[in-house]
Amino acid sequence: MKVGFVGYPPDKIMEEYRSEDLVDLDNDLGQVEERDDLYLPKVSCSVIKRVFNNALAIRPQKIIFDVGEGKCDSGRFLSWILREHFGMEIVETRNVNRKSHGTVICDSRLSLLKKFDLILNNIVEPKDYNLTKEPHPKAGFWSVPCWDKRIFDLFPDGTKIFGWTRCFENSTPEDLELECHVDKDIPTVFYAQTFCSKNILAKNLARVYKGLYVDCDGRMTASVRAQIEAFMYLRGAVK
């Protein structure tokens, strides 16, 4: 049975479906028909649009949809619409776990692309990793998983991950304290998808920690790329 999931549902629920064909609907699943323009307002974030398009294209028999504080109101409303208007079977969850699983991937020496892949795959196939910690990270990246993965290429290996992605690895997706934790001495890019409410956090954390705030609607633009490259260079994270 194909089972979709959205956000980070509780581990206990995921365990029940471990033997099924689990599909992360937040992720890029390749070419799917884009129907969001018919049903969703333009001011929906790219990830919400992607979840919607993936759900309609893949039509999983069931979707485990985390609608708690670890996701967002747009996700909660989308979950309702998929059930009520598109007849999908939805299992709504609220992941309130506060038992820390640790952040070895976020803190490791790996590239950002590899880190994000490991963190996101870990929900489907959980593994414990024994990775060397980067003792002197040159840069930080505060974000949710990005729509456009090309952004990861702009950061040096060992870039430390903060924000919701850190909460995700730690198995505590609604932990706001952890989400707002940043190492103040590391030049950090605060990235949010355009129209996502996390922009409020990103802009203010960037102001307080002298980081770079960028919001990006889906595909990375030339100006976002140039800002990140310049920030990294001018703050000495890259040569």
Added chain:
Amino acid sequence: MTVFADFGSTWSKVVDPSVKIIKTKELPRDIIVDFACGHNSENKSRRCVNELIALSEGGLRLIDEKDFLLVDVGSRDIKYVLYEDSQFAETGWNQECGASQGFAIELLEMYYGLDCNQLDPPGECYPVPCGLIGISRIFDEIIKTGDERMAVSRFIKGIALNVYHFTGKPKKMYLSGGLCENRLFIESLPCEVVPLGRLVLIEGLKEIYRKDNRSQGL
């Protein structure tokens, strides 16, 4: 001889070492310079430099202050760098919304036969979220009042206020780009403005070139 160029979307500045300001659409198709930044510069230069880095280096060379905000208003975008206590503090580049900045002004001057240096800043302005929406407000006002000069002045003040808000409502800004030659735009900004001209990014490129030579012992 080292040739530097700042390839803007509508105007290009080439220094070889004489200064040439050329419409970008009239650039020789096969032009290759040594150091460049801007529009398509990766295909037109031996070394392409990030525009914000060029702006930054230009500011450090031209501005003798520890704290400064340097803003470059181009044909279609706004870029800025902020330095505090001689350290890079912040940057921003608005290329998507609020675009069509300098180019929209240039088109309006040409179409209505106006010279912005002969216009005074108006008391009121339009909110100009982008050039196209702003232009539709101009047409509305001209239909209503028949006063083209006032309509265009209000639009330009709206663009100036966009720049002011995007750069964090500063008390003082150093200005780079073609709008340094536009009195109406400068006087519409509600802060102290120091115009540095159109060659700030070129000065940045030269500075990077000098640093490269020094690091190679040349």
